[in-house]
Amino acid sequence: MKAAVLYKYNEKLKIVDNVKIDEPKAGEVKLKVVTTGMCHSDVNVFEGKTPVPTPVVAGHEIAGIVEEIGEGVTRVKPGDRVVSAFIHPCGKCRNCVSGHENLCEVFSQVRLKGTMMDGTTRLRIDGQPVRAFLGGGFAEYSIVGENALTVVPPDMDLEKIAVLGCAGLTGYGAVDLAKIEPGETVAVIGVGGVGLSVIQLLKASGAGKIIALGTKKWKLERAIELGATDTINTEETDPINAIKEISNGGADVVIEAGGNEKTIQMALDSVRIGGRVILVGLPPANALIPIKEASIVRNGITIIGNYGGRPRVDMPRLLDMVKLGRYDPTKLVTGKYTLDEINEAVKLLQEGEAIRSLIVQK
Incomplete structure (x- = not known):
């Protein structure tokens, strides 16, 4: 072959x-x-x-x-x-x-x-x-x-x-793991296949503000088309301050789909006190992520790694969502x-x- x-x-x-x-x-x-x-x-x-x-x-x-x-x-x-x-x-x-x-x-x-x-x-x-x-x-x-x-x-x-x-199943797993409550503000860092899947699934789950962060204008425009309420071009503005301004102090949940040291640090710095950070993007195998442990502890930040959804359980649900026009x-x-x-x-x-x-x- x-x-x-x-x-x-x-x-x-x-x-x-x-x-x-x-x-x-x-x-x-x-x-x-x-x-x-x-x-x-x-x-x-x-x-x-x-x-x-x-x-x-x-x-x-x-x-x-x-x-x-x-x-x-x-x-x-x-x-x-x-x-x-x-x-x-x-x-x-x-x-x-x-x-x-x-x-x-x-x-x-x-x-x-x-x-x-x-x-x-x-x-x-x-x-x-x-x-x-x-x-x-x-x-x-x-x-x-x-x-x-x-x-x-x-x-x-x-x-x-x-x-x-991959894109669909990973996005599904991230949103499912985040346990989004109706109206919560969620920032999504990275607007590739996974990030854009997350945005669609967040919209379907009843999230409030959905803030998309990326570096390509055309991808951010696609994010708006698929359900994002706000966008931030991380090369044109300070993303941490921008998220905090849009969300009045920090996102309830940040879903990191960029998969590099810079975007992971961005996620940790932009979540509110008591918020959740879902790490989805897969960085290089030798990547080391510096964590300000004191602020994570004092602010009660939950950090969760997510490795996709469950194929036999979640893939049929995704297919149903496609059929219903929700993804x-x-x-x-x-x-x-x-x-x-x-x-x-x-x-x-x-x-x-x-x-x-x-x-x-x-």
């Missing part, structure tokens, strides 16, 4: 057409990929900031059709149209059985290794193993665990919902590219000129 393979960090992906893919093992599903969204987490892999061993095939916002199932698979069958979450729960560990499958202990041990749950790979080139990052959707076929998959209604376009696999994933898509054009999509995302690009199979 054909796949976009990263051989060395900070180099262009190579389109390889002789990648061999094994049959799915127990609990696994082989997908014929229809489309895969490109996320900044993929770019972090390409740049070595998320150091998955190479050679590796990335791509984790996958929508496709079930081609083959492994032993014991019961949640899907061949021919089903499905969307894959970036989280692949084992379904058996303590966190999975206690309702926290987004924090699956088994998956956490292998996700940065680029392997399946058993520690092995399903891809090979000339007999040598190739890693797959969270599904490896930048290819014609992919193998994922069945618990990552949700069947898509027959009247729903797969290209329309691919970005639910529109197409508003995140800024371009479509073939597998052969993937390096152009990577470049646009690195430059901040894309929100989500779809890599479509032709």
